[in-house]
Amino acid sequence: MTSTSAPISRPDGPSPGERATFRDLFAVVEFRALFASFGIYMIGETVKMLALSVLVFERTGSPLLAALAYVAGFLPSVIGGMFLLAYADRWRPRRIMVGYDLIRLATAGVLALGVLPPGGALALVFCIGLASPVAMATRTALLPDLLSGDGYVLGRALFTITAGATQVLGFAVGGALIGLLGAYGALWVTAATCLISAALIRFGLADRPPRTIGTGGAVRETWRVNGQLLADRSVRDLLLAHWLPGSLLVGAEGVMVPYAGGEGAGVLFMAGAAGMLLGDLVVGRLAAPARREKLTPWLALLLGVPMLAFVADLALVLAAVLFAAATFGFSYHLGLARRFLDAAPVDRRGQAFGLSHMGMMTGQGLAAGAAGLAAEWLDPGLVMAGFGALSLAATLALWRVLRVPRMNVPRHA
Incomplete structure (x- = not known):
């Protein structure tokens, strides 16, 4: 089938170093x-x-x-x-x-x-x-x-x-x-x-053509391309940076109800959502591109550090403030967005983004399940602090990936 409409032209956007609005x-x-x-x-x-x-x-x-x-x-x-x-x-x-x-x-x-x-x-x-x-x-x-x-x-x-x-x-x-x-x-x-x-x-939307022409079964090709993406060190490192620090924080979130009870958990969930939305808004809109990428590892640290305080018996208001501060750190992913776009092969961009999303959902589910299992034997506050520590450890292990900016020119043209 041929394209039924010409691509809709877009205005000249900001340069990579210029802040968008x-x-x-x-x-x-x-x-x-x-x-x-x-x-x-x-x-x-x-x-x-x-x-x-x-x-x-x-x-x-x-x-x-x-x-x-x-x-x-x-x-x-x-x-x-x-x-x-x-x-x-x-x-x-x-x-x-x-x-x-x-x-x-x-x-x-x-x-x-x-x-x-x-x-x-x-x-x-x-x-x-x-x-x-x-x-x-x-x-x-x-x-x-x-x-x-x-x-x-x-x-x-x-x-x-x-x-x-x-x-x-x-x-x-x-x-x-x-x-x-x-x-x-x-x-x-x-x-x-x-x-x-x-x-x-x-x-x-314009009717754009496919990015690639398939030569075999979709299932086999999905496995093959996923393997190729994971074998590419630059793609794999960025995927791990996307997945690990944030997924481990979700593990702490998974025991919110046993930690704070029904009404208290509702307050903490709302605080977490507010912190995440505020982080994306502030970092995405107000930080210049270069500054945003420099902040990436420090924002990732923010995911885990406030959670360490949950080992103590916190007042609900203080717990909500700390959890909002932790989820503000989710904005670290914005500093990785351009780098991942540059690293992913252009003709496999859809699958690369899909793999990133799938891995994130899988990691969050496993972390929440593991936290729930741990809370069967340990105090929920200790579990939350422990998963905050794991997020912090993952950030430190991935510091090189989070800190070093990638080249602006895509490797796979």
């Missing part, structure tokens, strides 16, 4: 469409998983199945990332994103009709979730095609901020919709968001 980003027509679609997608997915969890609990009375319903769309992302990521580069980006939105539309419609038993609904959401990492990798890999220089880094920061903010909004909207329309009505609203997202992508 939000005005620079939103001056790009295609970025506006991609950004709006992402925000609507995040709200729709949050409402869907909340509504599905409520439905499963109402029909089964099982807290375990309700929890599985909430995470059913996220668990298969690791499987999809292991076996399907090659499609992110082998298919047209716009076709992938529109197709995924239409599949989500059909899924939400089937769930809203209530024709499936709880087990069938969970199985359907699980199967659709296998395609999620391909769509997410495609979306992320499209950003450097739309934004140049520091605009790309600020765009990544804006997407991270939006992901957190729209999840909070999605919980609020989802709760209100369930109260007004019931869980089935909320699912029909999710279906509408899928349709809107698909329309924004279809009519707001």
Whole structure:
């Protein structure tokens, strides 16, 4: 199939050393469409998983199945990332994103009709979730095609901020919709968001060709390219820098409830979200590119250092302040964004971003599980401090990677 529209030209963005502004980003027509679609997608997915969890609990009375319903769309992302990521580069980006939105539309419609038993609904959401990492990798890999220089880094920061903010909004909207329309009505609203997202992508983005032409099976190619990326030392080091310090902090977050109780944990979770969003906003918008990259290892240190204090019995307010300071450190990833873009092969950019996302989700899940297991025998505060220490140790071990800036010219042209 040939391209049905010419690429939409973007204005000259800031040079790599010049600080970008939000005005620079939103001056790009295609970025506006991609950004709006992402925000609507995040709200729709949050409402869907909340509504599905409520439905499963109402029909089964099982807290375990309700929890599985909430995470059913996220668990298969690791499987999809292991076996399907090659499609992110082998298919047209716009076709992938529109197709995924239409599949989500059909899924939400089937769930809203209530024709499936709880087990069938969970199985359907699980199967659709296998395609999620391909769509997410495609979306992320499209950003450097739309934004140049520091605009790309600020765009990544804006997407991270939006992901957190729209999840909070999605919980609020989802709760209100369930109260007004019931869980089935909320699912029909999710279906509408899928349709809107698909329309924004279809009519707001140019129809770009695939980045590479596949020569074999997608599963085999996914494994082969993942192996090649991990064998490349510069890519592998940056992946480890992305994965380890932050994932270990998530391990500490995994025992927040036993540490602070239900209401106290809610305060700490909100503080953590606020710290992360503030970090991306301040570091992404206010720090010049060179300064941001120099700050990278020090921001990574901030992930672990405040958590060491949790070994003591802290007042809730102090614990919230310290945890917000720790999650502010997540902004360290902005200093790695340009370096990872330069290190990744251009024709495998989609799979490289997908591998980064998959590894991060896997690491966070393993860390949270390990922390929960440790808290069966140890005091939760000690576990949180221990995972803060592990994050600190990982940062020090990766200091060379975090500190040394990569060359501005991509190695794989």
